[in-house]
Amino acid sequence: MAMTHLNDEQFQEFLDGGRQSLGERLAQHLDGCPECRLKVAAYRAMYRRLTNDAGFDLSVDFAASVMRRVELAPRRNPWLWVVYPAAALIAVVTALYFFVDLSGTFGRLGQTISSITGMENAVVNSLNGLLEGLNLKPSLVLAAGGMLVAFALLERLFFTLRRGKAMFFA
Amino acid sequence: MDQDRALIERILAGDTAAFTEFIAQYQRLVSHIVYRMIDNAADREDLSQEVFVGIYRGLAEFRFESKVSTWVGRVAYYRCLNYLEKMKTPLFEDLSGEDQTIDDVAGPALRPDGYAEVQDVAARVREEIGGLPGQYRVIVTLYHLDEMSYAEIGEIMKLPEGTVKSYLFRARKLLKKRLEAKYRPEELWR
Ligand SMILES: [Zn+2]
Numbered sequence: 405m406a407m408t409h410l411n412d413e414q415f416q417e418f419l420d421g422g423r424q425s426l427g428e429r430l431a432q433h434l435d436g437c438p439e440c441r442l443k444v445a446a447y448r449a450m451y452r453r454l455t456n457d458a459g460f461d462l463s464v465d466f467a468a469s470v471m472r473r474v475e476l477a478p479r480r481n482p483w484l485w486v487v488y489p490a491a492a493l494i495a496v497v498t499a500l501y502f503f504v505d506l507s508g509t510f511g512r513l514g515q516t517i518s519s520i521t522g523m524e525n526a527v528v529n530s531l532n533g534l535l536e537g538l539n540l541k542p543s544l545v546l547a548a549g550g551m552l553v554a555f556a557l558l559e560r561l562f563f564t565l566r567r568g569k570a571m572f573f574a
Numbered sequence: 575m576d577q578d579r580a581l582i583e584r585i586l587a588g589d590t591a592a593f594t595e596f597i598a599q600y601q602r603l604v605s606h607i608v609y610r611m612i613d614n615a616a617d618r619e620d621l622s623q624e625v626f627v628g629i630y631r632g633l634a635e636f637r638f639e640s641k642v643s644t645w646v647g648r649v650a651y652y653r654c655l656n657y658l659e660k661m662k663t664p665l666f667e668d669l670s671g672e673d674q675t676i677d678d679v680a681g682p683a684l685r686p687d688g689y690a691e692v693q694d695v696a697a698r699v700r701e702e703i704g705g706l707p708g709q710y711r712v713i714v715t716l717y718h719l720d721e722m723s724y725a726e727i728g729e730i731m732k733l734p735e736g737t738v739k740s741y742l743f744r745a746r747k748l749l750k751k752r753l754e755a756k757y758r759p760e761e762l763w764r
Contacts, residue, residue: 412750416746446754449764450763454699454746456696457715457718459609466597466623467598467601469619470597470626471593471594471597473623473627
């Protein structure tokens with residue numbers, strides 16, 4: 405064995421990539437050199453330890469714990485940006501409808517829209533027609549919508565507060 | 575990959591059982607990274623949970639540009655880095671120099687022959703891994719336990735493949751040196 409022994413990098417190359425990663429000359433040296441073979445054996449034993457390493461145990465109810473936290477932290481839904489402001493608007497309108505007499509304002513607003521669009525009462529009529537067809541009163545629909553919205557907002561607020569994160573749309 | 579995609583689509587559709595399945599599939603990988611990076615045992619479980627909560631929330635934004643395992647690994651790695659930063663524990667020791675010499679980490683008591691008693695080789699090896707620089711620990715673990723390629727590890731840690739390889743080689747060399755300095759090779763490598 406006139407040739408120099410393999411170095412640490414070469415032992416590792418051999419164990420990671422096999423004989424061909426060493427090249428013929430080095431591979432032949434390894435075949436015939438007891439000293440290098442001993443060192444390869446030590447590296448191989450260490451590799452075995454690394455591959456069988458243990459002690460990473462998470463708790464038995466790990467998945468359940470994550471699920472609990474996930475339920476408290478709903479997945480970000482891009483639609484929330486539309487749904488919640490829209491919901492808030494409906495809630496405000498509902499409240500105003502019930503507590504403030506705005507018929508005059510709405511009447512004027514209605515006239516303005518009609519005159520702008522020139523559609524007269526086509527939209528309003530078809531909407532009313534639909535509601536009548538379903539046997540529902542417009543005020544009832546508004547009230548139900550408002551309550552749903554209020555509930556959604558409260559629920560949202562409750563969870564965001566409990567998580568200690570941003571107030572809305574977190 | 576297709577299986578992963580199907581699983582993620584089920585989760586996005588609101589199937590909670592699918593996310594439990596997802597956790598079961600990747601909790602090993604997450605625990606490997608968290609345990610290797612975080613010394614404080616009390617925080618590991620909580621951090622691992624946070625990793626999955628973060629994954630759940632970011633799931634809709636995942637574009638399948640990388641393997642799911644690489645993405646999960648990256649979330650875990652960066653969550654840990656974040657934690658270490660907050661705790662002011664540097665993970666990035668200066669690895670630019672040549673191999674560190676065998677340091678004076680307090681080791682086990684020595685026998686008359688100058689070597690320490692080997693009781694549980696696995697425990698000794700684990701202890702020595704814990705003494706390696708943070709990035710070395712993660713790379714050794716991802717390579718040997720999770721059978722990841724240099725490219726995948728590089729993607730997780732945002733390191734070039736060549737750096738991953740050279741860190742891996744230096745880590746194993748250092749680990750072997752330190753172990754052999756403390757224990758008789760023939761007992762250690764039985
Ligand atoms: Zn040799």
